[in-house]
Amino acid sequence: MKFTCTKNELANALRIVSKAIANKPQTPVLAGIYVRAEENQLELQATNYELGFVSRIQAEVETPGQIAIGGRYFLEVVNKMPGDTITISLDDDARTVHIQSEKVNFTLLSMNPAEFPVIRPLDGNLQFTIKDNVLRTLIKKTSFACSTDEGKPVFTGCSLVVDGTEVTMAASNMHRLSVMKETFDEPIGSIRIIIPAKILNEILHSASSDIPSDITITCSYNQISFVLDNLYMTSRLIEGTFPSYSRVIPNSFATHVQVDTAAFTAALDRVSLIARSDEYNVVKMDFRNKQVHLMARNPEVGDADEYVSAEIDGPDVQTAFNAQYFIDVMKALDSSVCRIGLNQELSPAAVREADNDKFIYVVTPVRTAH
């Protein structure tokens, strides 16, 4: 096998696929990146069985073939190579791979590519296409709300429900819930799955946003795949049933608040300096007199208070939240004004964007001693 390709394209593809390599691979070959060269194209693959990434780039293929190389060294060597192009060839005895550019030669030990569990395109029972920016928005507005507690696996992923023309993504850690809906022009079928947050976050980082493009999603009963330009990503789905959350979302709010998203985020960030050493990271919020009064207290450090201007429509409310749960959602908002809906002191509150009813975030207050 022998090919020549652009250094930067190869480095970029290696960087993406290497994210599927486990920190502690189950078998030695899973620490490797598999490369197949044929017909002026390279296919690079890595997998940890949970996740699998495949990236394709152009190359001048002199001799077709396949190799597998330890991912960590492969990526670092390519990154450090001088020049614009790199030539890679498998030694005649198939035991070493030569990586060459200008006056630099690396020889890395080759793994046996036949041992690599090559990723095949998923044959699913539902397939649909979604704009990359739409998918990214669905993920950005929900995946941050997932739990990281592996003991409750259904909360470590996002629920995806497709029902005709309606797509709903939701995530929760039981103290907060984030839900985003999108409507399609054409009905695309019906499915109800839980996608691991990890693959969704990789899509958020890998899907280039320069040119809007289509992402093809294929689902089987236990697996999902995403096809983006020259990148194929696949993941196992999370088994189990995502709890019904419709009754968690309040039907109405007694008090409607509007605040400047940036000013409120900065204030929360400051005030929570004092609160964050506490397990619950509690910031009290007093909504009255056209202001939100934010307060935090830590007997070992001191206290913080700050006022943020607000439009308040309805009765005054004094309540308290885990500051991080509020900061997380503020960072996911795309509107400069944020709407907060409140009822009683201990009733769940909602955070929404100014002019977007497709998104709602519900957060449960924290009980405090007054």
Place this chain on the structure above:
Amino acid sequence: MKFTCTKNELANALRIVSKAIANKPQTPVLAGIYVRAEENQLELQATNYELGFVSRIQAEVETPGQIAIGGRYFLEVVNKMPGDTITISLDDDARTVHIQSEKVNFTLLSMNPAEFPVIRPLDGNLQFTIKDNVLRTLIKKTSFACSTDEGKPVFTGCSLVVDGTEVTMAASNMHRLSVMKETFDEPIGSIRIIIPAKILNEILHSASSDIPSDITITCSYNQISFVLDNLYMTSRLIEGTFPSYSRVIPNSFATHVQVDTAAFTAALDRVSLIARSDEYNVVKMDFRNKQVHLMARNPEVGDADEYVSAEIDGPDVQTAFNAQYFIDVMKALDSSVCRIGLNQELSPAAVREADNDKFIYVVTPVRTAH
């Protein structure tokens, strides 16, 4: 106590002095930053007994006085404050400190400033003044060569020898030695001390280089202080005698090599990718035919080789070094061309700048199986 000052100046002073706070302070008050406000000036202090930093900034002092506040929170709160100015005041009961800016109020618990071991100016037996860029060069060219092995304390600092008009700074970890000399216009006395690398590295990072300025150095038998503009830094000296190193420096070299500093550094950096998992990080160097041939081999990974153009005057030499010891010195060089002096395969080599005989770096080769 009450004063108002510029937020950025205060944040900058806190950032500098807080570096003297130990990770695990010996007594609670040593986790604090001491502030004295008087006559339109603030003095901020922090110390861990080894190191002590004092920074002075302008302030509008309404009521003079002193406070001590937990350094970590003080720095973070000031950094996150909005607006350009900050007002800080001690509560009447002297138990809390108010930090206020715009609509933001923080109240931090006050420590007892009387418990803080206030840093007094050092009364030394030798005092001299040095240009900050001269001191920075002395440090930059030597301190990287120190050992981090606390079991051999004399090697964890730089030897400073002042003898009339001549100042010599040197550092070693026993496998390499870096020596830099400077000549003063006037004789400044005589001293022979070992300064901890930690304070020297702080000076390297703290001394602003925008405007050349003078640094006043005062030494006593066990302590040193540096006065830079509005910053006073003091440190204990390392006890013991720095070994005589003059016989380690070869008198002459059979082979003189000149290489491009950047090209040689990049090549070393690449080739050592393969070597660095090995304890000795060995890169072989073959100096012949107007080239340096760099080679590294790791039976578990593979091997690397690369050629760098060189001017070679004298017999061919094949030798081997710890790559990191070479990379470290290359990064400290200020000349685009680097001179390497060689004798036998296992004789110490020297690295120097193109036109600077004030600096020499000596590194011992590594024995390899051919």
